[in-house]
Amino acid sequence: xxxxxxxxxxxxxxxxxxxxxxxxxxxMSGVTVLAYPHFKSPxxxxxxxxxxxxxxxxxxxxxGAGLVATAYTIMVLPRLVDPSFTLQxxxxxxxxxxATISVLLSWAARSRAQLRAANLELDQRVRERTAELERAxxxxxxxxxLLLKQTEELARSNxxxxxxxxxxxxxxxxxxxxVAIYTELLARKFRGxxxxxxxxxxxxxLDGVHRLETLIRDLLAYSRTIHAEAPAPERVDASEAVQRAxxxxxxxxxxxxxxxxxxxxxEVAGDGVALTQVFQNLLSNALKYRSDGDVRIRVxxxxxxxxxxxSVEDNGIGIHPDYHETVFEPFKRLNSRQSRGSGVGLAICRxxxxxxxxxxxxxxxxxxxxxxxxxxxxxxxxxxxTQTLAANERP
Ligand code: ADP
Numbered sequence: 001x002x003x004x005x006x007x008x009x010x011x012x013x014x015x016x017x018x019x020x021x022x023x024x025x026x027x028m029s030g031v032t033v034l035a036y037p038h039f040k041s042p043x044x045x046x047x048x049x050x051x052x053x054x055x056x057x058x059x060x061x062x063x064g065a066g067l068v069a070t071a072y073t074i075m076v077l078p079r080l081v082d083p084s085f086t087l088q089x090x091x092x093x094x095x096x097x098x099a100t101i102s103v104l105l106s107w108a109a110r111s112r113a114q115l116r117a118a119n120l121e122l123d124q125r126v127r128e129r130t131a132e133l134e135r136a137x138x139x140x141x142x143x144x145x146l147l148l149k150q151t152e153e154l155a156r157s158n159x160x161x162x163x164x165x166x167x168x169x170x171x172x173x174x175x176x177x178x179v180a181i182y183t184e185l186l187a188r189k190f191r192g193x194x195x196x197x198x199x200x201x202x203x204x205x206l207d208g209v210h211r212l213e214t215l216i217r218d219l220l221a222y223s224r225t226i227h228a229e230a231p232a233p234e235r236v237d238a239s240e241a242v243q244r245a246x247x248x249x250x251x252x253x254x255x256x257x258x259x260x261x262x263x264x265x266x267e268v269a270g271d272g273v274a275l276t277q278v279f280q281n282l283l284s285n286a287l288k289y290r291s292d293g294d295v296r297i298r299v300x301x302x303x304x305x306x307x308x309x310x311s312v313e314d315n316g317i318g319i320h321p322d323y324h325e326t327v328f329e330p331f332k333r334l335n336s337r338q339s340r341g342s343g344v345g346l347a348i349c350r351x352x353x354x355x356x357x358x359x360x361x362x363x364x365x366x367x368x369x370x371x372x373x374x375x376x377x378x379x380x381x382x383x384x385x386t387q388t389l390a391a392n393e394r395p
Contacts, residue, residue: 017061021068024053029080036081050077051098058102059109066102070095166223169216176216180209211340218342222330225351228274233356235379236272238265238310242299245280252287258295265301266308267379274352275376279312281345282372286314289335291367307358307375315369324362349374 011019032046039045050073058066074095078085187202194202242262246253253260260283268275279299286297298313319327319334326332330347353360353374364370 017057017065018068020061021057021065021072024057025069025072028053029077032077033080054098054102055105058106061106062110063103063106066106067099070099070102074098162223162226165219166227169219169223172216173220176209176212180206180213183209214340215342218344222344222348222351225274225348228355230355231271233269233377234272235267236270236275237267238275238301238308238376241272241276242279242283244276245283248280249284249287252284256287256290256295258287258290258297260297261299263298263300265299265310268308268376269379270356270376271352274355278349278352278374281349282312285345285372286312286316286370288341289314289316289370291315291317303378304375306380307377309373309375311371311373313369313371318366318368318370319362319364320366321364324364327362328360 028049036046050069054066054069054073057069075087075090078089183202183205187206190202191199239262242265246260246262283297283299287295294315296315299310300313301308301310303309317335323334327334328346328350331343332347333341333343349372350360353376356376358375358377360372360374362370362372
């Protein structure tokens with residue numbers, strides 16, 4: 001730091017302007033007093049030099065320093081070079097003009113300094129925010145790429161798993177059928193000639209084989225639903241789909257003595273075979289998870305925006321709200337002892353409904369029956385199957 005700056009920095013900021021004024025005016029007054037007698041035309045040069053000093057002090061030293069310099073130059077300095085000078089001779093117009101200029105200049109300097117400080121602060125803040133944003137952006141990009149990688153890995157492992165489930169269930173069907181056939185042949189051949197315990201063993205084997213058959217069949221059905229491509233939506237008469245499902249479940253309906261009430265149902269846009277499967281799964285569950293007493297099932301539909309909202313309602317055992325989501329996951333069962341099944345029926349329903357762009361959920365509580373609800377797009381714009389066939393047959 002230069003010596004003058006070092007010395008100035010030791011003076012309190014508010015007094016620095018005055019100190020500067022004293023130093024500068026003192027030095028200039030000394031030079032003036034010594035050189036004055038030798039000046040040829042002292043008046044203008046002196047005035048110009050002191051005016052420059054006043055302006056410099058107003059600019060760099062502030063209001064106070066500018067005014068002190070003005071007062072000193074106009075009221076005190078003339079006395080140093082001219083002993084006959086008195087305050088009566090002061091040119092007040094000059095004083096007021098110079099004082100005004102010095103005040104305006106110091107005000108401009110102060111505004112400029114404030115503007116500069118504000119700009120610097122703004123710059124600093126912008127730099128800090130930019131650095132922060134860059135850091136956050138880098139972290140976000142890193143997280144995004146990690147997420148992308150994990151999603152890709154998950155998708156790959158899901159695809160592998162689905163492929164494995166499909167191949168395993170498909171290839172297991174044949175050997176299992178052989179085991180079932182030959183066990184049944186053995187059972188038939190030795191029925192009566194074995195003791196009661198051995199008969200029990202054979203029954204247990206057959207039971208296990210049948211369970212395994214059901215599981216593999218359902219697993220295969222689930223895998224097929226996952227792999228199935230969504231066909232172009234057709235006009236599907238929901239009443240016909242429900243009727244087909246009821247026909248397939250005729251034995252179960254009769255066995256349960258159930259009353260199945262089907263309200264008038266609309267036409268929807270979708271895959272007729274898949275929607276029949278949905279109704280079949282829901283109706284067979286309503287029959288399976290029945291309570292003691294009358295079994296009553298109701299199928300209804302109501303408009304829901306651009307879709308139809310279907311409900312399959314039963315008066316069965318119901319489902320605790322904790323499991324309303326879980327029951328739609330594959331292989332999740334709540335009542336494994338009460339009835340046979342592999343826990344994929346509702347998972348298949350969800351896949352099919354989501355493929356139709358709809359939603360499926362259950363409203364239920366234990367002992368109060370269950371209401372399975374799902375949405376399917378309205379038939380507007382979808383072509384009927386007969387129209388599709390006719391179009392395909394055209395040359
Ligand atoms: P599964 O019937 O083979 O077990 P689902 O996926 O069809 O498989 O159903 C999953 C579980 O949801 C069932 O095990 C049962 O506990 C419960 N559930 C489904 N439908 C009903 C219903 N209508 N009433 C009560 N519980 C039901």
